[in-house]
Amino acid sequence: MDREGDIALSSILDIAREQVLEQGRGLTEAQVLEVVRLPDERIEDALQLAHEVRLRWCGPEVEVEGIVSLKTGGCPEDCHFCSQSGRFETPVRAARIDMPALVEAARQTAATGATEFCIVAAVRGPDARLMSQVRDGIDAIRQAVDINIACSLGILTAEQADELQEMGVHRYNHNLETARSYFTSVVTTHTWEERRDTLNLVRDRGMEVCCGCIIGMGESLEQRAELAAQLAEVDPHEVPMNFLDPRPGTPFGDLPLVSAQDALRAIAAFRLALPRTVLRFAGGRELTLGDMGARQGMLGGINAIIVGNYLTTLGRDPHDDLNLLSELSMPVKELSKSL
Numbered sequence: 344m345d346r347e348g349d350i351a352l353s354s355i356l357d358i359a360r361e362q363v364l365e366q367g368r369g370l371t372e373a374q375v376l377e378v379v380r381l382p383d384e385r386i387e388d389a390l391q392l393a394h395e396v397r398l399r400w401c402g403p404e405v406e407v408e409g410i411v412s413l414k415t416g417g418c419p420e421d422c423h424f425c426s427q428s429g430r431f432e433t434p435v436r437a438a439r440i441d442m443p444a445l446v447e448a449a450r451q452t453a454a455t456g457a458t459e460f461c462i463v464a465a466v467r468g469p470d471a472r473l474m475s476q477v478r479d480g481i482d483a484i485r486q487a488v489d490i491n492i493a494c495s496l497g498i499l500t501a502e503q504a505d506e507l508q509e510m511g512v513h514r515y516n517h518n519l520e521t522a523r524s525y526f527t528s529v530v531t532t533h534t535w536e537e538r539r540d541t542l543n544l545v546r547d548r549g550m551e552v553c554c555g556c557i558i559g560m561g562e563s564l565e566q567r568a569e570l571a572a573q574l575a576e577v578d579p580h581e582v583p584m585n586f587l588d589p590r591p592g593t594p595f596g597d598l599p600l601v602s603a604q605d606a607l608r609a610i611a612a613f614r615l616a617l618p619r620t621v622l623r624f625a626g627g628r629e630l631t632l633g634d635m636g637a638r639q640g641m642l643g644g645i646n647a648i649i650v651g652n653y654l655t656t657l658g659r660d661p662h663d664d665l666n667l668l669s670e671l672s673m674p675v676k677e678l679s680k681s682l
């Protein structure tokens with residue numbers, strides 16, 4: 344039988360072994376769909392392969408990041424998963440933190456060995472006041488702590504992207520959240536294209552692009568595969584993978600949690616679609632996967648974590664994560680190597 348015939352008869356994981364592990368070419372949308380449809384008994388094999396891919400194309404190091412919210416809640420947008428939207432009756436109240444607290448959060452993050460500290464604000468996009476607070480915050484952090492600074496401030500204009508670059512922002516986070524074909528079921532106050540345009544502005548200015556997603560918002564498996572392919576097209580430096588944590592009062596507050604099996608299939612599939620990307624465990628993983636899941640994910644393609652609390656929900660104790668990394672003999676990436 345010729346080689347093509349061989350491949351036609353091979354399972355998707357055999358194909359991925361050759362295409363992704365050996366050649367470094369991510370899976371296509373149709374191939375990702377096959378992975379997210381794998382039967383439960385193949386999940387371990389998929390995770391094992393995803394882990395090998397991560398080691399081959401990214402190395403053994405794990406990137407650690409901390410986040411802090413400069414402005415919480417009261418956002419005018421209507422992202423249906425988000426308890427920070429001012430349009431829904433959620434327990435989150437609008438709040439801001441002051442400079443000393445911001446610098447202290449950066450200091451604590453650096454003390455865990457983290458290389459990235461991300462300043463986040465719940466806004467559609469930054470106004471002049473927020474930009475000036477970010478500038479002051481970055482200056483203050485720089486004087487006190489040696490850490491890369493990332494920002495997540497929503498949709499940017501070209502001028503704002505210029506300003507952030509000039510402030511020395513290392514990485515900018517803006518999530519696509521979900522597949523383009525499902526976006527209007529999740530957000531109606533801005534478009535998927537507006538989000539993608541901001542990612543292009545950031546990339547054009549040489550900042551690293553961090554672009555994440557949320558799994559489990561009612562999207563189909565086909566749309567999950569579509570999302571992986573669209574992320575691969577953006578080719579971000581980092582992809583934070585969130586699993587929906589249904590927040591009370593939001594339109595998605597009653598959605599069921601993603602099953603652990605589906606979450607693990609998604610982790611393996613996204614690693615096989617994005618062999619060189621920093622794939623970060625972000626929100627919702629504790630609920631969906633529990634303690635065992637953290638280990639399975641770290642051995643299934645994940646190579647970055649957020650330490651401490653997320654924006655509106657509590658994460659795990661940073662020491663639990665750091666202990667897990669040392670138990671798995673996975674070195675924490677050092678600052679000098681990420682600059």
Ligand code: SF4
Nearest residue numbers: 418420422425428465
């Ligand atoms: S996800 Fe961001 S833009 Fe959407 S409502 Fe929440 S804070 Fe606002």
